Amino acid sequence: MTELDATDRKILRALQNDGRLSNAELAKFVGLSAAACWNRTKRLFDLRVIQGVHARIDPAAVQRPVLVLVGVVLDRSTQESFALFESAARELPQVLECVLVAGDVDYFLKVRVRDLNAFNVFHSEKILGLPNVRQVRTFFVMNEVKLDGQLLF
Template identity: 60%
Template sequence: MDESRNAALSPSDLKILRILQADGRISNVDLARKVNMSQATCFRKTQRLFDEGYIKEVRAELDPQKLSRAALIFVGVVLDRSTPESFAAFEAAILEIPMVLDCHLVAGDFDYFLKIRVEDMAAFNRLHGNKLIALPSVRQTRTFFVMREVIDNAPFTV
C-alpha cells in the first residue's frame, strides 16, 4: 500500500489487516478480541475495509502438491509488436488458460511474466506447445522452472 492510503488507516485498521492477512477465517469474535474492541465496532471496521477496497477478497490457500499442481514455472513472454491491440489480444487470451496463476505486464527484456502451475514437466510441455506459443502476437518465450519455493504468496507488510 502506498503511504497516502496508509495515512487514512488507523492503527487498529492496520492491525485488522495484518490479522486477516494471516488468517482470513478468523471469526469476528476472535478478531475483535485480538484488536481489543467490541464485536460490533470490529465488524463495522472490517466491513469498511472491504467497502473501501483495502481488502479485495478472502480465500483459501490450496496445497498444490495435493492437487497435482506441484510444478511451478515462470515464463517470460515477448510479443512481436508493442501496440495496445496486441497487448489487449494477448491479455484476453491468457485469461482463458486456468493454469496461469499470474500474468504481469513488465518492463525490461520481456513484455509479460507468467506464473504457471501444472502437474509436471510433461503437462507444461503440452501447455507450451498447444497454447502458450499459439497466443496472439507471441514472438518468444523463455521458461524458468522453479527448483524450490522459498517464499510464495507471502503476505505483505502493512
C-alpha cells in the same frame, strides 16, 4: 487513496496472518466490540482494501506440483496487442498470475502443471497460441523458497 488508521492496519495484519479468524476473535485482537469490528472489516471490503480471502492449497494435493515461470515477448508493443494478450491469458486456468513488466520480456506468467509433459502440451498448444507472442522464455522452479509473503505496513 483510502486513509487507513492504526485500527484498520491492525485488522489487515491480523487477517493476513489468519484469514479464518472469526469476527469475535478479530474484535478481541484489535480491541473493538464485535459490531464495531464487523463494520470496520466490512468497510475495508467495500473499499476493496481487502480484495478477498482465500485458502492456500498444497499444489501436490491437487496434482499441480510443477511451478513454471514463463517470460513472454510480444511481437509489438501497442495497447491493442497488450489488451489481446492479457484477455487471452486470463482465460487459461493453468496461469496463476500474469504481470506486465519492464525489461527483456513483456510479461511473466506463473504457471502450475502436473508434470513436464503437461507443460510441454500447455506450451505448444496454449502459450504459443496466445495473441502476438514472438518469444517465450521458460524457467522451471527448482525450489519454492517463499510463497506466503505478506504486505508490510
